[in-house]
Amino acid sequence: MLKDLFRKPKYVTVHADTVRKDIPEGLWQKCPTCNEILYSKELEKTMKTCGKCGYHFRMGARERINATIDEGSFSELDADLVSANPLGFADYPVKIAKSQEATKLKDAIVTGEAVIDGKPVVIGVMDAGFVMGSMGSVVGEKVTRAVEKAIAKGVPLIIFSASGGARMQEGIISLMQMAKTCGALAKLNEARLLYISVVTDPTTGGVTASFATMGDIIVAEPGALIGFTGQRVIEQTIRQKLPEGFQTSEFLLDHGFIDMVVPRMQMKNTLAALLDLHTNGGTDNV
Amino acid sequence: MSSQLLDFEKPLIELEAKIEELKKFSKEKGIDLADEIKTLQTKSETLKKNIYGNLTPWQRISIARHPERPGVIDYIKMLFEGFMEMHGDRYYGDDPAVVGGIARFNGQPVTVIGHVKGKNTKENLARNFGMPHPEGNRKALRLMEQAEKFGRPVFSFVDTPGAYCGIGAEERGQAQTIAASLTRMMTLRVPVIPTIIGEGGSGGALAIAVGDYILMLENAVYSISTPETFASILLKDSTKAQEVAGAMKMTARDLEGFGVIDEIIAEPLGGAHKNAPEMAKTLGKSLQKALNSVKKLPPEKMLEKRYEKFRGIGQLISG
Ligand SMILES: [Zn+2]
Numbered sequence: 270m271l272k273d274l275f276r277k278p279k280y281v282t283v284h285a286d287t288v289r290k291d292i293p294e295g296l297w298q299k300c301p302t303c304n305e306i307l308y309s310k311e312l313e314k315t316m317k318t319c320g321k322c323g324y325h326f327r328m329g330a331r332e333r334i335n336a337t338i339d340e341g342s343f344s345e346l347d348a349d350l351v352s353a354n355p356l357g358f359a360d361y362p363v364k365i366a367k368s369q370e371a372t373k374l375k376d377a378i379v380t381g382e383a384v385i386d387g388k389p390v391v392i393g394v395m396d397a398g399f400v401m402g403s404m405g406s407v408v409g410e411k412v413t414r415a416v417e418k419a420i421a422k423g424v425p426l427i428i429f430s431a432s433g434g435a436r437m438q439e440g441i442i443s444l445m446q447m448a449k450t451c452g453a454l455a456k457l458n459e460a461r462l463l464y465i466s467v468v469t470d471p472t473t474g475g476v477t478a479s480f481a482t483m484g485d486i487i488v489a490e491p492g493a494l495i496g497f498t499g500q501r502v503i504e505q506t507i508r509q510k511l512p513e514g515f516q517t518s519e520f521l522l523d524h525g526f527i528d529m530v531v532p533r534m535q536m537k538n539t540l541a542a543l544l545d546l547h548t549n550g551g552t553d554n555v
Numbered sequence: 556m557s558s559q560l561l562d563f564e565k566p567l568i569e570l571e572a573k574i575e576e577l578k579k580f581s582k583e584k585g586i587d588l589a590d591e592i593k594t595l596q597t598k599s600e601t602l603k604k605n606i607y608g609n610l611t612p613w614q615r616i617s618i619a620r621h622p623e624r625p626g627v628i629d630y631i632k633m634l635f636e637g638f639m640e641m642h643g644d645r646y647y648g649d650d651p652a653v654v655g656g657i658a659r660f661n662g663q664p665v666t667v668i669g670h671v672k673g674k675n676t677k678e679n680l681a682r683n684f685g686m687p688h689p690e691g692n693r694k695a696l697r698l699m700e701q702a703e704k705f706g707r708p709v710f711s712f713v714d715t716p717g718a719y720c721g722i723g724a725e726e727r728g729q730a731q732t733i734a735a736s737l738t739r740m741m742t743l744r745v746p747v748i749p750t751i752i753g754e755g756g757s758g759g760a761l762a763i764a765v766g767d768y769i770l771m772l773e774n775a776v777y778s779i780s781t782p783e784t785f786a787s788i789l790l791k792d793s794t795k796a797q798e799v800a801g802a803m804k805m806t807a808r809d810l811e812g813f814g815v816i817d818e819i820i821a822e823p824l825g826g827a828h829k830n831a832p833e834m835a836k837t838l839g840k841s842l843q844k845a846l847n848s849v850k851k852l853p854p855e856k857m858l859e860k861r862y863e864k865f866r867g868i869g870q871l872i873s874g
Contacts (some may be wrong), residue, residue, distance in 0.1 A: 299736070304871065349873055350871050350872075350873060351871070351872045351873075352870065352871065352872070353870035353871060353872050355804075355813070356802060356803065356804050357802075357837065357868040359803065369618060382859070386663075406869035406871050407869075407871060408872050409869055410869050410871055435779055437755075437779060437780070437785060437788055438789070438790055439779075440778055440779050440803050440804055440805070441777060441778050441779055441804070441805065441809075441810060441813060441815055442813060442815075442868060442869060442870060443756065443779055444758070444761055444778070444779045445761075445815060445865060445868040445869075446868075446869065447733075447734075447737055447758060447761060447866045448737050448761060448765050449865045449866055449869070451734060451737035451738040451868075452737070452738070452741040452765075452861075452862050452865050452866065453742040454738055455738050455739075455742045455862075458738075458832050459742070474758075475731075475757075475758060475779075476761075477730035477731075477734075478718075478729070478730040478731075478733040478734050478737075478758040479733075479737060480734070481730075481731055481732040481734075481736050482728075482734045482735075482762060483735070483738055486668050495732065496725050497718065497720065497725060497729040497730035497733075497758075498720030498722070498724075498725070498729070502720055502784070502787075503720050503721060503722070503725070506720050507721050507722065508758070511722065512722070514831070515722070515725070516725060524727075525728075526728055526731055
């Protein structure tokens with residue numbers, strides 16, 4: 270089955286301080302599903318997917334943007350926003366600094382205006398390498414501003430999610446970002462503008478329970494982990510092993526929560542086709 | 556009046572027992588111990604003020620989780636007339652962790668929704684410890700949309716450790732139902748007045764807590780997760796819950812400081828469970844006042860204010 274092609278080994282929670290598996294180091298790396306040796310040059314051509322089995326490696330925000338938009342069309346929004354420390358945790362700023370160093374990002378999302386296949390959009394791309402891609406004040410604010418920008422410009426919005434959920438270190442403030450981003454999307458709905466949510470590995474918790482599942486169209490990459498509660502917590506709660514393939518893109522497709530599973534190599538074309546069907550917001554032919 | 560005591564109350568209870576003993580002894584033996592009793596009573600009053608006036612966050616959590624703490628069903632009985640319960644999400648089932656229906660509040664028809672915890676193990680199992688499945692979130696949203704159609708204000712009562720996590724909950728879209736509620740509640744064209752009455756944990760709590768004016772009982776707590784989950788994720792040790800409870804800034808006063816809630820409602824000394832009727836009376840007054848202030852606004856203005864309330868939350872540094 271096609272599904273089995275994209276099945277990944279059991280998902281392991283990635284912490285910011287463990288080695289990032291999405292950065293190829295050296296000249297080659299091994300595919301974690303089929304053990305194929307993949308050369309960096311080859312991986313570049315296949316957008317970090319395994320040519321043999323279709324496994325999708327994680328991708329950072331910057332390279333994702335480059336792989337998705339028309340060359341040179343990106344103009345970044347709110348690039349300088351960084352989080353304060355609302356709960357006053359001593360090691361939170363340290364954690365942020367480490368992630369900034371490792372990813373060269375200010376926080377877990379990059380947003381901006383761009384053009385895809387000639388069509389203007391506002392795009393946001395999350396990076397799972399930044400404090401697990403968690404949503405605190407910065408992600409919540411940048412997503413909200415991206416929505417507001419899309420409304421102001423009257424263009425479609427595309428958000429690539431990759432997140433461990435709401436950021437624990439900002440406590441209740443992170444939780445409120447879920448309501449804030451959804452509130453902004455409610456305004457986008459009123460403006461009758463297209464929102465395509467692209468869900469990538471991994472997307473869980475507060476991001477799944479807010480903007481990631483609110484797309485007019487929801488697209489997922491093959492084999493991505495998508496869910497509400499992390500698998501370790503579910504297993505501890507119900508005291509049983511989870512079934513194979515639980516919370517994957519294909520599982521969500523089967524259960525009716527996403528529109529399509531699209532391999533990375535076809536993502537740009539798919540987005541372009543969807544945008545084309547919604548030219549002028551899709552409302553001109555009423 | 557409460558039978559289940561919390562650890563930190565023990566010195567006070569012991570002292571009160573001693574006073575009773577002295578009184579009894581004095582009466583039986585005919586010895587005048589009035590001075591001694593008076594001294595102890597003064598001591599007891601001071602102790603009471605010291606304990607209940609300086610509750611630690613963890614002690615508040617214990618009060619918020621007290622099995623005898625009044626819940627939504629108690630408030631429905633004490634504050635609303637003629638409650639008629641409505642069931643089901645119209646897709647899959649009826650979630651016993653969420654109660655909802657229509658009643659009169661001071662004569663006006665309103666929709667009431669809340670999480671229900673049990674008061675004992677049997678009830679807790681039946682109510683799933685107040686942790687909603689997707690069906691509970693969908694039922695709540697359905698009843699809110701019904702309220703909107705008929706122009707009824709919505710009162711919601713939050714008391715959940717969080718949305719349930721399990722295989723079925725994931726299969727039936729736990730995350731999506733929360734997101735759908737958050738999005739839809741932001742444009743619901745009737746007043747929505749949420750009150751955090753006990754525990755407010757994670758997206759499960761938030762799914763019925765988007766509204767125009769947010770109330771919170773003095774000893775209630777509200778955060779991104781329970782302290783147990785928080786400790787488990789950040790410290791890899793759920794037994795450190797007591798240690799992180801303060802740092803999580805989850806008390807009513809913390810949240811008022813963050814602008815997350817609009818009003819703190821005072822509880823009877825020692826907590827709502829010490830005097831539920833008094834608690835209900837205080838809460839009822841605040842609910843009516845909140846409703847009056849929201850009702851005054853034209854719908855567009857009400858929705859704009861609701862959005863701005865959440866839009867403004869976040870702590871950022873530019874550059
Ligand atoms: Zn492979």
